[in-house]
Amino acid sequence: MEWAAEHEITADAAAELVGERFPELRGAPVEPLATGWDNTVFRVGGEWAFRFPRRKIAIPGVEREIATLAALAPRLPLPIPVPRYVGEPGGGFPWPFWGARLVPGRELAEVRPSDGRRAAIGAALGAFLRALHDPALVRAAGAGLPADPLRRGDPAYRAPKAAERLERLAALGLWEPDPSVRAFLGDALDEASPPAGEPVIVHGDLHVRHVLLGAGDEAAGVIDWGDVCLADPSVDLSLAYAAFAGDDRAAFLDAYGPVPPDRERAARVLALFIAATLAEYAASDGSAALLAESLAGIGRVLAP
Structure with a gap:
């Protein structure tokens, strides 16, 4: 594996x-x-x-x-x-x-707060990413960081890989193929170009295992920075679409600020890829909570 x-x-x-x-x-x-x-x-x-x-x-x-x-x-x-x-x-x-x-806390994927009760977490993470993506931080701490080495901000590269991951989940009987997801990935590939704008410092692999929650289910820390790099903000904003939906996502984006359509599309493509990858990993590892959260994440990505 x-x-x-x-x-x-x-x-x-x-x-x-x-x-x-x-x-x-x-x-x-x-x-x-x-x-x-x-x-x-x-x-x-x-x-x-x-x-x-x-x-x-x-x-x-x-x-x-x-x-x-x-x-x-x-x-x-x-x-x-x-x-x-x-x-x-x-x-x-x-x-x-x-x-x-030690940064104390439990993984969001382990705690699994119910949808509709994640708004405070979303707001805290939106504010966190607003600070991390500040262009001034590139000048202060970005020296030597590579530019998106895994091409996570490129939807033309990630859309086929997301489709491949989802097909593997379907073959395992873990995911029921969704025509709307397939159509979205097809459209993203047809229209794909990397979002416009200067790169910023990104966490690079921001998902539900790398967000820690405290005893009251509040956001308590962000861990595992091995993919830190310079890239489009969509690389981190994928979390807004895989971990949040509805009012919870609105709280995230209200704290973060406006996200243009091309960046939103790239973030949703990457969110599908990451959620599907985590689901496949969780199934092989016997991690029931992570599997459930990752499959739910696939369902959230295209939700309003």
Whole structure:
């Protein structure tokens, strides 16, 4: 599978690496916290989160996180991880890794607040992206960031890939093919051109696993910045269409500001791709909550 690890790391191995590199953390308890496509995360000493790459392809993203997040954090209205400990390869681990103070919360995909009760979350995330997409931030923190390396802001590139993902879900019996979705992707491909405008700093992979909620289901942080780059804002605005609908989405967009039609179309195309990808991953991983949220996300994308 495309998300299979090339190098697995256990809690014991992580504890040894952290203790060797950072003596003040030697002997601190280490426990698994989360696993994604590209990284395995451990909680260390109850207050630090250490990210260890699982695949070589993730290394440029790890380096961008280390170089960029400290400059972004003070300018954003929600917490993000800020690397405090940076470990070099060695000791049996082939890649760099890093640790930040833990951003507490649970994934939106795990909590799954009901539709119609996400407006406050949407408003907080809209304001967060308004700050992140400020052109002034490019001058302050954008040096060295690549320009949309995965072409997520290009609907002509993403529409066929979204269709392919959805067909795979249909073949698995997880999604009932929807003619309106197919028509939308076909129209997007026919009319597709990247949205107009200068690139901004984007999270790059903003979806329901990377938004954390607090005890009261409020937005509490944004994590996993391995795809941070310069790109069209639609790359992040895909979240508005996969995670929100109706009044919830209106609250998001009211806080964010106007979104022109070409940007909205690109965001919806990417939202279908990401939601379908997450659904396929969740099905293979046995993650029932993520599967349910991702399938619901596909249904939200074209909803008013």
